[in-house]
Amino acid sequence: MAASPARAADPQPGSLPPDAIPHASVLMFHRFGENTVPSTNIRLDQFDAMLAALKSGGYHVLPLPEIVAALKANKPLPDHAVALTADDGYVSSFTEGWPRMKKAGLPFTLFIATGPIDQHLRGYLTWDQIRQMKKEGVTIGAHSNDHPSLPALTPEAMKADLDTSMKRFEQEIGERPKLFAWPFGEWDTRSMAVVKAMGYDAAFGQQSGVAHAKHDLYWLPRFPMNEHYGSVDRMLMAVNALPLPVSDITPDDVLIKLGQTENPPALRFTVLPGLERMKELLCYTGPGDRIALKDLGGNRYEAKPDKAFQPPRDRISCTLPTAEKSRFRWFGIQFTVQK
Known part of the structure; x- marks a missing residue:
C-alpha cells in the first residue's frame, strides 16, 4: 500500500479486470430501533427488510476479518460479498441488532469506544454484554477510548487515547482488536501513522464506496445506513456496487x-x-x-x-x-x- 494516507495502490500492468479485483461492500450502522435519533438510527422494520433481502439469495455476508484478510492477500472474494458493522457501542446493538443478525445466521462486527462503556453512560453496552456478544461470535473492533476527532489531537494525545482503549480491551475481553474504525470517519496523515503503529490490520472510515484489494487498508470505505438512507433499494445499490479503482x-x-x-x-x-x-x-x-x-x-x-x-x-x-x-x-x- 502507498505510504501517504490519501493514496490507493497503483494499478499494475496486466492486472486483473476491475470486476475481478477482490472487493466487498461494508455496511455501517449505529443504533437499532432508537427512533428518536434518526440520523444515527435504523428503524427495526427497515433493518428486518434489509436482512430479508440479504438472505434472499445471491449475497454473501461474511465476517469482516475474513474480508480484510482476502483484501490484504489479494485473494478472491465472492461477488456481492457484504459485511455488517456498527459503531460506538449502543445497547440496541445487543437488544435489537445482534439478535436479528444471529437469528438470520449473519456475522457482525461491533466497533466499541471504550470510554462511554467504562463511564456506564445511559444507552451504551456493558462489558458483560460485550463479552456475551463476543462469545456468540461477534467480532469486536476498536473505535478509540473517548471518541475524539483524532486529527485534532497531538500525536501524544492520540497514542494515549488509543493505548487506553487497547488496555481496556485486554482487561475486559482478553485480546487486542485487530480492526479499527475512525471516530466520525475522520483521519489525516499524523493520525494514520499512529493507528498503523498500533498494529491494526485495517481501519474503516464513514465514506461511501467499495472496499477492494487495491485500496489503502487504513481508510477503507463503508456505506452509512440510517433512517434517511435505510430503504432496501438504497442498501441493494450499496451491496450491488463494484469498485472504482483509482x-x-x-x-x-x-x-x-x-x-x-x-x-x-x-x-x-x-x-x-x-x-x-x-x-x-x-x-x-x-x-x-x-x-x-x-x-x-x-x-x-x-x-x-x-x-x-x-x-x-x-x-x-x-x-x-x-x-x-x-x-x-x-x-x-x-x-x-x-x-
Whole structure:
C-alpha cells in the first residue's frame, strides 16, 4: 500500500479486470430501533427488510476479518460479498441488532469506544454484554477510548487515547482488536501513522464506496445506513456496487485547515484503465452538489467543488454506471475540516 494516507495502490500492468479485483461492500450502522435519533438510527422494520433481502439469495455476508484478510492477500472474494458493522457501542446493538443478525445466521462486527462503556453512560453496552456478544461470535473492533476527532489531537494525545482503549480491551475481553474504525470517519496523515503503529490490520472510515484489494487498508470505505438512507433499494445499490479503482490521489493529506489549506480541495485521481462508460463518471459532495469533472488526460481527472468545505468534514463520492443494470462503480473519500 502507498505510504501517504490519501493514496490507493497503483494499478499494475496486466492486472486483473476491475470486476475481478477482490472487493466487498461494508455496511455501517449505529443504533437499532432508537427512533428518536434518526440520523444515527435504523428503524427495526427497515433493518428486518434489509436482512430479508440479504438472505434472499445471491449475497454473501461474511465476517469482516475474513474480508480484510482476502483484501490484504489479494485473494478472491465472492461477488456481492457484504459485511455488517456498527459503531460506538449502543445497547440496541445487543437488544435489537445482534439478535436479528444471529437469528438470520449473519456475522457482525461491533466497533466499541471504550470510554462511554467504562463511564456506564445511559444507552451504551456493558462489558458483560460485550463479552456475551463476543462469545456468540461477534467480532469486536476498536473505535478509540473517548471518541475524539483524532486529527485534532497531538500525536501524544492520540497514542494515549488509543493505548487506553487497547488496555481496556485486554482487561475486559482478553485480546487486542485487530480492526479499527475512525471516530466520525475522520483521519489525516499524523493520525494514520499512529493507528498503523498500533498494529491494526485495517481501519474503516464513514465514506461511501467499495472496499477492494487495491485500496489503502487504513481508510477503507463503508456505506452509512440510517433512517434517511435505510430503504432496501438504497442498501441493494450499496451491496450491488463494484469498485472504482483509482490511484495517485492528491492532495496527499485529507486534512483541511481553514485559511491554510486549499479549500475547496482539488481532488485529482487516476482511474484504472479499461473501464467502460467513462464519459458518465459523476462526482458529488457530501450534501449532494454535483462537481464538474476536468479530464486531465491519461485516465486522470480533477474534481473541485464550487464551494469551500465547512467544518467538521465533507466528502466527495464518484460513481460510474456499468453495462450491468443497477450496478455502479463507487469511490469515496472524506476530508476533515478544522478551523
